[in-house]
Amino acid sequence: MKLFQLICSSTLFLGATQLYAADDISGVWRTIDDKTGFSKALVEVKKDSDGTFSGKVIKILPRPGYTPKTHCQKCPAPYTNKPILGLTVLDNMKPSKDKTEYEGGTILDPLSGKTYKSKIKVTNNGNRLRMRGYVGVEVFGRSQTWIRDQ
Template structure:
């Protein structure tokens, strides 16, 4: 009986620690997947500021078959024109929803290949391992979606 109680206790502890990995926080390192090709585009590191907003910068650009990544954002405008894509902040102003702690909105995302900036919404899956990101202009219906996979 003692062995069975020890088994139950250790099983409960393992389940509790596994649930601890499921998080409602999007801070971390994410692999972006191109919605058109299905290939990885890069690694984005998302951080949370003291005001509760999230931002993300490109920490790795991933070459893919038939495509050599650009080193600079030649189609960007303003202060980002011809700046290195590696290290560039592409996600700004994301905030966690007060209604659903797995949803994030209010941010903007830059596509360094086109130089265009889009409004964005994100939704984290229940395990905290996948992030569905929707970039759009004006209304959400007019946009594109990507899946980002947690790397840490």
């Protein structure tokens, strides 16, 4: 009987640990370009004092044969002509009722200068984010995968 209780307790503990890991998107994430498949940048996501999450670019990752842009030239104010390094690209993401999803925030594409509504789905035991940026309804958008870097 004690063995059974130990197995049940361990299973509950491990399950709770996995849920917690999937619930927290804080950390450093490697962004993967949905068109080329190459890594573009490292984004650090932090939980803000109001309980929302935001992310800023902490490193730009050049790919072979391509010189990355360094400034957000087409971005709206207050981001116009600001360096991409240090730029807040994810803002005001709130946890939804589903513990593995976040919504209600925005994501900025520094290459196009466009800001989109955003939705995040945490997958692969908290090691991947499926980022969805869209205008209007979610169907009209594009997705990108971010992989936990640290």
